[in-house]
Amino acid sequence: MEKAAVNEDGLVIPLIDFSKFLEGDEALKLETAKAILHGFQTAGFIYLKNIPIQPDFREHVFNTSAKFFKLPKEKKLEVGWTTPEANRGYSAPGREKVTQLTDPAEIEKIRSAAPDIKESYEIGREDEPGHPNPWPVEQDELVGFKSTMNNFFDQCKALHIEVMRAIAVGMGIDANYFDSFVDVGDNILRLLHYPAVKSEVFKINPGQVRAGEHTDYGSITLLFQDSRGGLQVKSPNGQFIDATPIENTVVVNAGDLLARWSNDTIKSTVHRVVEPPKQEDVHPPRYSIAYFCNPNHKSFIEAIPGTYAAESEKKYEGINSGKYLVQRLAATY
Ligand SMILES: O=C(O)CCC(=O)C(=O)O
Numbered sequence: 001m002e003k004a005a006v007n008e009d010g011l012v013i014p015l016i017d018f019s020k021f022l023e024g025d026e027a028l029k030l031e032t033a034k035a036i037l038h039g040f041q042t043a044g045f046i047y048l049k050n051i052p053i054q055p056d057f058r059e060h061v062f063n064t065s066a067k068f069f070k071l072p073k074e075k076k077l078e079v080g081w082t083t084p085e086a087n088r089g090y091s092a093p094g095r096e097k098v099t100q101l102t103d104p105a106e107i108e109k110i111r112s113a114a115p116d117i118k119e120s121y122e123i124g125r126e127d128e129p130g131h132p133n134p135w136p137v138e139q140d141e142l143v144g145f146k147s148t149m150n151n152f153f154d155q156c157k158a159l160h161i162e163v164m165r166a167i168a169v170g171m172g173i174d175a176n177y178f179d180s181f182v183d184v185g186d187n188i189l190r191l192l193h194y195p196a197v198k199s200e201v202f203k204i205n206p207g208q209v210r211a212g213e214h215t216d217y218g219s220i221t222l223l224f225q226d227s228r229g230g231l232q233v234k235s236p237n238g239q240f241i242d243a244t245p246i247e248n249t250v251v252v253n254a255g256d257l258l259a260r261w262s263n264d265t266i267k268s269t270v271h272r273v274v275e276p277p278k279q280e281d282v283h284p285p286r287y288s289i290a291y292f293c294n295p296n297h298k299s300f301i302e303a304i305p306g307t308y309a310a311e312s313e314k315k316y317e318g319i320n321s322g323k324y325l326v327q328r329l330a331a332t333y
């Protein structure tokens with residue numbers, strides 16, 4: 001197997017060649033699937049290379065995303081995020097708070113309140129009844145935005161299905177076990193922009209981050225990052241470890257619903273985005289794209305066969321996927 005993408009403080013995140021699963025013979029498929037599952041069971045994170053999404057298209061999507069965030073604020077607010085049920089549209093950055101307080105209690109208050117320095121735009125599947133995507137007007141630079149994003153959405157949707165097949169093969173259950181749970185594509189494509197920020201913002205307030213620590217909610221997240229860095233994953237010992245960008249890879253992490261579905265045999269690991277490791281007075285903007293994969297909203301999620309020996313070992317009640325996700329979203333927005 002490859003050298004791990006990350007190996008520090010007990011956190012080992014494997015780097016896996018996904019073409020070996022997609023195109024390999026039975027033995028190679030199985031070996032690769034087991035490595036993928038093992039990564040999710042131990043780190044909760046893996047890096048995949050040689051995925052079917054082509055590097056030049058990925059770059060085009062990143063360029064297209066940057067064009068959206070360059071729109072004037074009013075234009076972005078016209079397509080604002082509305083409700084957890086829709087979970088689509090633009091979210092503005094929290095206003096920056098830079099203070100010179102000295103009282104520790106006050107500092108703690110501000111620290112915990114320090115808003116993430118980020119803005120995002122979320123896109124859902126186009127054909128979900130009652131929840132149209134609020135697309136920006138396509139003029140000038142933005143011509144082709146919708147078709148690019150919908151194309152990327154569909155390619156990520158297909159990759160989700162393949163990664164779930166790898167998990168199934170790794171678990172030794174039917175390779176297509178998850179297909180009917182993930183075929184609808186109730187997923188969310190989130191474009192992320194972390195604006196340029198002075199390094200001193202992080203120095204003045206040690207609690208300041210670009211994105212606060214959290215776990216994701218769904219089945220898996222496909223996380224495409226640029227080369228800036230700053231993503232960190234919590235090790236089993238509780239330290240945040242850099243998940244350094246590796247060109248043309250996608251970081252894939254398991255979400256809470258997959259952890260629950262797997263009867264906690266798969267981990268949903270805490271991660272965050274902090275000041276980039278490279279020393280600079282002003283950090284340039286960072287762009288990333290998170291594709292949040294979910295089981296179909298209509299799916300009923302209960303322990304996957306093989307993740308428990310006796311009924312009494314099932315840790316959770318079954319739950320409706322859509323209901324679970326809306327509850328989680330409602331708590332954060
Ligand atoms: O921007 C990143 O690298 C991480 C984003 C993330 O974890 C999220 O949006 O859930």
Ligand SMILES: [Fe+2]
Pocket residue numbers: 214215216221271
């Ligand atoms: Fe996340």
